[in-house]
Each structure stands twice: as C-alpha cells, then as structure tokens.
Amino acid sequence: MPYRTACFFAGTQLNFRCRHAAKLVCFQPIFDESIMNENQQEDARGESDRRPSPPPSRQSNPVLADSASPPADDSGAPQLTRRSFLMWVGSSGALGALPAAALAAPVAASAPVAAVDDSLVTVRLTVNDVAQEAKVDVRTSLLDYLRENLQLTGTKKGCDHGQCGACTVHVNGRRVNSCLSLVAMHEGDSVTTIEGLGTPDRLHPLQAAFVAHDGLQCGYCTAGQIMSAAALLTEPCGRADADVKEAMSGNICRCGAYSNIVAAIRQVRDAG
Amino acid sequence: MHTFQMLRAQSPDEAVRLASAAVETAPQPVRFLAGGTTLVDLMKLDVEQPQQVIDINRLPFNQIEQTADGGLKIGALVRNSDLANHPLIVQRYPMLSMALLSGASAQLRNMATTGGNLLQRTRCVYFRDTATACNKRQPGSGCAAQEGFHRNLAILGTSEQCIASNPSDMNVALAALEAIIHVQGANGARIIPINEFHLLPGATPQRETVLAPGELVTHVTLRPPVANAGSTYLKLRDRASYEFALASAAVQLSIDGGRISRARVALGGVGAKPWRSLEAESVLQDAAPTVDVFARAAAAAVRDARPLRDNVFKVDLIQRCLVQALRTCTAAAPDANRRSA
Numbered sequence: 001m002p003y004r005t006a007c008f009f010a011g012t013q014l015n016f017r018c019r020h021a022a023k024l025v026c027f028q029p030i031f032d033e034s035i036m037n038e039n040q041q042e043d044a045r046g047e048s049d050r051r052p053s054p055p056p057s058r059q060s061n062p063v064l065a066d067s068a069s070p071p072a073d074d075s076g077a078p079q080l081t082r083r084s085f086l087m088w089v090g091s092s093g094a095l096g097a098l099p100a101a102a103l104a105a106p107v108a109a110s111a112p113v114a115a116v117d118d119s120l121v122t123v124r125l126t127v128n129d130v131a132q133e134a135k136v137d138v139r140t141s142l143l144d145y146l147r148e149n150l151q152l153t154g155t156k157k158g159c160d161h162g163q164c165g166a167c168t169v170h171v172n173g174r175r176v177n178s179c180l181s182l183v184a185m186h187e188g189d190s191v192t193t194i195e196g197l198g199t200p201d202r203l204h205p206l207q208a209a210f211v212a213h214d215g216l217q218c219g220y221c222t223a224g225q226i227m228s229a230a231a232l233l234t235e236p237c238g239r240a241d242a243d244v245k246e247a248m249s250g251n252i253c254r255c256g257a258y259s260n261i262v263a264a265i266r267q268v269r270d271a272g
Numbered sequence: 273m274h275t276f277q278m279l280r281a282q283s284p285d286e287a288v289r290l291a292s293a294a295v296e297t298a299p300q301p302v303r304f305l306a307g308g309t310t311l312v313d314l315m316k317l318d319v320e321q322p323q324q325v326i327d328i329n330r331l332p333f334n335q336i337e338q339t340a341d342g343g344l345k346i347g348a349l350v351r352n353s354d355l356a357n358h359p360l361i362v363q364r365y366p367m368l369s370m371a372l373l374s375g376a377s378a379q380l381r382n383m384a385t386t387g388g389n390l391l392q393r394t395r396c397v398y399f400r401d402t403a404t405a406c407n408k409r410q411p412g413s414g415c416a417a418q419e420g421f422h423r424n425l426a427i428l429g430t431s432e433q434c435i436a437s438n439p440s441d442m443n444v445a446l447a448a449l450e451a452i453i454h455v456q457g458a459n460g461a462r463i464i465p466i467n468e469f470h471l472l473p474g475a476t477p478q479r480e481t482v483l484a485p486g487e488l489v490t491h492v493t494l495r496p497p498v499a500n501a502g503s504t505y506l507k508l509r510d511r512a513s514y515e516f517a518l519a520s521a522a523v524q525l526s527i528d529g530g531r532i533s534r535a536r537v538a539l540g541g542v543g544a545k546p547w548r549s550l551e552a553e554s555v556l557q558d559a560a561p562t563v564d565v566f567a568r569a570a571a572a573a574v575r576d577a578r579p580l581r582d583n584v585f586k587v588d589l590i591q592r593c594l595v596q597a598l599r600t601c602t603a604a605a606p607d608a609n610r611r612s613a
Contacts, residue, residue, distance in 0.1 A: 119275045138278045141312070161313050162380060174353075174382045180312045181383065184278050185305065185327055228379065235378065236357055249513035250377020 022200045025207040025216075027154025027223055121184045127152070128196030136183055143167045143178035146193055154194040154223045158252075165251035168224035168231075169193050175231035177250075194223040197230060205271065206230055209264035217255035225251045229265045233272065241266065274321045281328050284456055284490060291486035292458040294324045304328050304488060306349055307383040309376070310392050318402050319393075319409055333387070333490060336360065342496035348387030348489045352442065353378065355386060364497040367522050370505040371445035377514050387489035390443060390453065390469065391481065394436035395516055397421055407433040408477040423582040424518065427590075429544035430578055434477030437541060438470065439516045444540035445505055447548045448522035451494055457487035466492075470545035480545075498534065501526045502605025506597040507540070508589060517541035519590040521597040525561065529609040532556045532565075539573065542590045549573040552594065561605075566598040567591070 123134045127150060136145060143160075146152045146169070155178060158166030162180040169178045170192040198204035206229050209215070216222045228251045237247045244262050253261065281287035287304065294302035303322040305311055306329060314320040333347035336358050344360060355361055356372035376384065398404040398416040405414035417425055417435050426437035446466050453464045464482060471479055483489075503524040509515040520540035526533045535556035539547040555569040570591035577587050 119277075121278055137275075139273045139275060139315075161316065162309055165377065165379060168379055175379045176383050177309075177379045180309050180380075182278075182305075182308065182312060185308065185329055187280075232378070235353075246513050247378055250379045 022203060022207075022211060025210050025222060025226065026198055026200050026203065027194045123183055123187050125183075125186045125188065126190040128192060134183060138182070138184055140183050141179055142169070142171075142181040142183045142186060142191070145183040146178060146191070152193050152195050155227075156220055156223055158221070158224075163252075164221070164224075165228060166221050166224040168227040168251065170227060170231060173231075173234070175228050192227075194227055197226065204230065205268045206233075206264065209267045210261070213260045213264040213267065214257070215261040215264040216253075216257050221251060221253045221255075225253065225261055229261070229268075232265065233269065239269070244269075273315050274318065276315075276322050277324045279324060279326045281326050281331060284331055284333075284488065287326055287328050287331060288456055288458060288486065288488055290324075290326050291488065294326075295485045302326065302486065304387075306385040306388045307351065309380050309384045310388060314393060314400070317400055319400060328488070339493060344494045346386050346492045346494070348385060348491055350386045352376070352381040352384045352386070352389060356381065365445075365449060365494060365503075367503040367505045367524065368442070368445040368449060368494075371441040371507075371520075371522060374505065374507045374517075374520075375441035386442070386492055389440055390446075390466075390489060390492075391483075392438070392440045392443075393480075395439045396425055396436040399436060408436055408473070408480075411476070411478050418580065421582070422580050424516065424541075425580075425583055426544045427542050427577040427579045427583055427586050428539070428547050428574070429472045431473045431475065431477070431544075433475055434473035434544070435580065436473065436477065436544065438543060438545050440546065441505070441507060441517060441520060441540060443470070443546035444520055444538045445522045446492065447538035447546040448503075448524055448536045449494055450536070451492050453489060454491045454493065455483060455487045456490050457484055461490070466546070467548050473544050498524065498526060500606050500608055501534070502601035502603070504597050504600045504604065506593055506600065508593050509541075519586055519593040521590070521594045523594070523597040523601050525556070525598065525601040525605050527561055527602065527605045527607045530560060530607065531558050532561055533558070533608070535569075537569070537573070537594065539590055539594065542574075542577075542586050549594075551575060556598075561598070561602040563595065563599065566595045569598070570594040 119138050120135055121138045123136065125132055125134070127146065132150065134145060134149060136149065143155060143157055146155050147157065155169055156166040157179065158164035160179045162177040165177065167177055167179040168175050171186065171189050198207045206226050210222065210226060215225070225248070228248055232244070232247050235247065237243050241262050244265050245258070248261065279290050281290060291302050291304065301322050302324045303311055303320065303326070305325045305327045311320060315322070329349065331349060333349040335347045336350055336355065337345045338360070339345050346355060352372050352375070356369045361369045372381065375381070393399065394408070396406070396417055398406045398420065399409050402409070405416045407413060407415050415434055422435055424437065425435045443466070451466045453466055453469050455462055455464065469481055471481060501524050505520065505522045507517045507520040509518050517540045519542055522538045522540070524536040535553045537549045537552040537556070539549055551572040552569040555572045556565065559565045573594060574587050574591060579587050
C-alpha cells in the first residue's frame with residue numbers, strides 16, 4: 001500500500017489504541033459513534049443530511065458504491081467503519097492535504113476488473129465457519145476475496161508478494177500467505193481469518209496477550225502476526241525465544257514491536 | 273495479471289492430457305499450479321503469462337512412503353513443512369530437513385511443494401522486472417545483471433547470457449543426496465537424476481530444466497540413507513532468517529579408519545543450478561578429514577568461478593562455508609574403524 005496511506009492508518013490507530021485495544025486486535029470497526037467526539041458526529045451527520053444516502057446494503061462492492069457520502073444504516077444515521085470512513089474521505093476530498101488518489105487507489109487496485117464469463121470460476125469454501133459460494137474472476141487472490149468480496153478487512157494487504165506476512169490466514173488450520181493463493185485453489189477448504197479467531201468480548205488468548213504486552217504500534221501487521229502466532233502454538237517449535245523469532249520470521253513489523261510480540265507469544269505458550 | 277483459463281485436474285493422466293492438449297493449441301505456455309508461491313508471484317509481475325493454468329492440488333501426490341530398497345518416495349505435492357518435519361526425513365536425511373527449514377517462512381513452507389521447489393525460479397531482480405533486459409525472461413533482450421545489481425547472483429556455471437542463481441535450498445540438499453526425479457508426460461513416465469534435471473544457462477537461459485513442455489513432476493525418490501555418515505546443511509545470508517542464501521553447503525561424509533571413505537558436496541547461492549561439486553568430492557575422497565584438506569577441497573570447488581564486480585566476495589564466502597560444513601560433518605560422523613591413538 002502507498003506509504004502515505006499506511007501512515008494515515010498508523011495515525012488513526014494510535015489515537016484510539018489505548019481505549020480500544022481489544023477492538024484493534026480483533027480488527028472490529030473502531031470508528032463507531034461512541035468513540036467519535038461530538039464535533040465529528042455532527043460533521044458526519046451534517047454531511048449525511050446534505051447528501052442523498054447510499055443504498056443501505058453493506059454487501060455491495062464498496063468500490064462501486066456511492067462514496068460521496070458516508071455509509072448509513074436504515075435509520076439514516078451514519079454507520080462509519082474505519083474502512084468506509086477512509087473511502088468516503090478519499091473520494092469526497094475531505095482531507096485536502098492528502099490527494100484523494102492516495103487513499104482510494106489501493107482499494108480500487110485490488111478489486112478485480114470486470115471479466116468475461118470464461119474468466120469466472122465458482123468456488124465453494126468455508127470462511128470463519130460460514131459456507132460461502134464465490135463466483136469470482138479467476139485471478140482473484142484469496143486475500144482480495146476475503147477483503148473485497150466478504151468485507152473481512154482485518155486481513156491486511158502489505159507487499160502482495162508473500163514477503164511481509166500481513167495477509168496471513170489459516171487454511172485447514174495451517175498458516176499461509178493469502179496473497180500468493182488464488183481463491184480458485186480453495187474449493188472445499190476451511191479458512192480462518194482474524195475475525196474468526198476471537199471477538200472483543202471473547203478475545204483469543206493471543207489477542208489478550210498482544211494487548212497486555214503492547215505487541216503493536218501502528219497495527220498494520222498485527223492481524224498477520226496474531227494468525228501466525230496462533231498457528232505456531234500447534235507447530236513443532238522450540239521453547240527458546242530464538243525459536244519463536246525464527247518461527248515468526250515470515251511476519252515483518254515495520255514499527256519494530258518484535259520484543260513485545262515475542263513476550264506475548266511466550267506468555268500464551270507458558271500458560272498453555 | 274493477465275487472465276487465463278483455470279483447469280482442475282482430477283487425475284495425473286488428466287493433468288498430463290490437459291497439458292499436452294494445451295501445448296499444441298496455445299501460443300502461451302501452460303503451467304501446472306501447486307502451492308503457487310512462485311507461479312502466482314510471477315503472474316502478478318507479468319513475468320509469467322500462462323494462457324492455461326492446470327490446478328494439480330487434488331492429485332494424489334501428497335504421500336511420503338518407504339520404498340522397497342529402504343529409500344523414500346516423496347510425492348510432488350508434499351508441502352515443504354510436512355517434508356521437513358516428517359520423522360523419516362528428520363531421522364534419516366537430516367540435511368534435507370535442515371535445508372527446507374532454512375528456506376522461506378513457515379507460511380510459505382506450508383504452501384510450497386516438493387515439485388514446485390524443484391522448479392523455483394531465480395530471484396534475479398531483472399528477471400522479475402519486465403521493464404528490464406533479461407535473456408531468461410525474454411530471450412535475446414540482453415542481461416542487465418552483468419553491469420547492474422548482481423551481488424546475490426551466481427559465480428559458477430554462468431554464461432555471457434545469464435548469471436542468475438538458483439535460489440532453492442531444498443535442491444542443494446537433494447543434489448547432495450543424489451535424488452531421482454520422476455516425471456510423467458504424454459509419452460509416458462521417465463526418471464531423471466537431479467544432477468541432470470537442471471540445465472546450465474549457456475545460450476538458452478530460458479530453458480531451466482530438461483522437462484519437456486507438459487511434463488509433470490510426480491514424485492522424488494531418495495536412496496537408502498548412508499549408515500554412519502555425518503551430514504549437515506549450512507546456509508549463510510544477509511539476515512538470520514527468511515532470506516535467500518548468499519552461500520550454502522550440503523555435505524555428507526563417511527569416515528573409515530581415519531580417512532574419508534565417501535563424500536557428497538553440493539553448494540547453493542553460488543551456482544546457476546544446484547551445484548554438485550565433484551571437484552571438491554575428489555579432493556576429499558580417501559583423504560584425512562583435516563582442515564587443510566577441507567580448504568583444498570573448497571579451493572577446488574571454486575576453481576572455475578567467474579565472479580563479477582559485486583559478487584566476488586562469494587568466492588571466499590563459499591569456501592569458508594564449505595570448510596565449516598565439513599568440520600561439522602566430521603564431528604558428527606563416527607569413524608567406522610577408528611585406529612587407537
């Protein structure tokens with residue numbers, strides 16, 4: 001993703017991290033109304049009142065949706081997630097200092113282009129215990145399918161070439177880089193993403209440990225780190241920190257939170 | 273990524289039949305898709321633009337079985353992590369386990385397959401960048417690496433047309449173990465010793481193996497393990513983990529009566545293909561396992577090295593790597609007939 005976009009993620013997440021760490025490690029929406037200040041809420045409502053509301057569906061492709069106004073629920077009240085907020089800001093030019101393209105481009109680029117029929121494939125798979133039938137462009141990566149088709153945006157796109165680990169998910173219980181896998185290869189497979197690992201009310205022990213040990217700064221690599229660490233718990237891996245570092249070497253943390261990540265994993269392994 | 277037709281093979285015969293049909297009708301190559309860690313990566317970069325992709329992940333090639341002669345048969349779809357952690361590999365071929373675990377990351381090893389790793393493409397930056405000259409990617413376009421960034425590229429087996437290095441760790445161990453590659457094509461099955469499987473670049477760097485178009489790797493067999501041999505895989509690289517080798521050595525030594533009775537040496541990170549060093553082996557054969565002998569073996573291994581401006585350091589590095597690996601092996605190899613001191 002463009003560096004500027006990554007920085008924007010970093011800034012927004014830092015602001016809310018302390019109060020909402022549990023939501024952060026579960027990758028639940030953090031831009032809900034309860035954590036917006038009054039001015040922000042008024043701005044958002046005012047914007048919503050002045051513009052026609054988009055269709056209420058959250059299933060529609062966000063790239064194709066009317067992005068001139070923030071998504072609203074049936075009551076017309078804005079239903080802001082970090083993702084929809086970013087797309088709305090990017091397309092409406094609300095952040096004048098940032099070119100709209102810098103925010104909108106990564107989303108647009110990862111959506112498959114319209115394809116002719118023989119480029120479509122049908123795949124049946126299970127994602128977070130929910131059966132899915134996907135009819136997708138044959139080129140669609142598992143990562144793009146999770147993010148763009150299922151709106152499971154907790155899984156992050158970093159390098160998109162299997163070099164950073166941000167996209168790590170479990171397929172049939174094993175950790176893989178979802179960016180290097182085509183969804184068409186996963187007929188009958190069972191996929192687990194960070195959204196399927198735990199919830200803010202019922203954190204996976206690793207999510208709780210990441211909060212307790214401050215195993216993150218910007219949070220962009222965190223979903224991949226936690227999914228990798230969760231798989232590590234069931235893999236052959238020595239007890240030493242050096243063994244954990246080796247087993248986690250496929251997950252790059254640009255902020256350098258490594259020592260705290262290792263501490264979080266150590267705590268969970270020692271408890272188990 | 274260019275679009276393509278995805279075909280799902282339900283049997284080995286069907287996979288070969290689909291590939292053979294595609295070879296005859298399609299102007300662009302057909303590719304078998306296994307783990308995807310190389311192919312999908314290169315398709316995203318437009319380096320690979322197959323018109324048809326045959327998904328072989330459902331074929332029955334995911335078993336590790338003992339063979340009648342005491343060796344092992346490894347299915348082409350056995351994932352790198354499963355191979356590395358299999359008890360028979362860990363106990364009988366520890367060098368192979370070490371090589372696999374030193375490569376890539378845990379996630380990639382869960383995806384990458386034995387057959388795919390044999391066909392792993394080079395990490396030369398010019399091969400991966402379609403805006404630059406690369407004879408391997410586009411024959412006749414030139415080699416930007418000769419004058420450009422080539423610190424990580426090969427010093428052995430290179431040509432004027434290509435200096436790309438083979439990036440695989442697994443292949444280096446398989447070369448030392450003298451593995452046999454089993455393939456199936458439209459004209460039936462055949463076997464290829466690994467040291468004849470990969471081709472040197474010469475004037476045709478786009479041809480990397482002896483596989484015919486549409487031929488499918490089905491499995492790899494290993495000879496019975498050598499009793500009382502010491503073996504190791506040593507990998508040197510810029511980072512402690514998750515990095516390709518600058519220099520690596522897979523070594524197997526047997527010692528009898530204070531002499532080296534059998535030596536197998538393969539080198540990684542320095543060769544245009546997984547580099548079996550018969551030169552080093554001939555120095556070691558019947559010699560005493562001393563550091564002096566090891567140094568002479570290492571010097572023999574790089575006698576024909578052709579380093580360039582920024583990879584000349586590899587000539588020294590691979591020698592130190594090999595000497596250290598030989599010392600480790602000697603310490604681990606029991607002497608079959610140790611003479612009393």
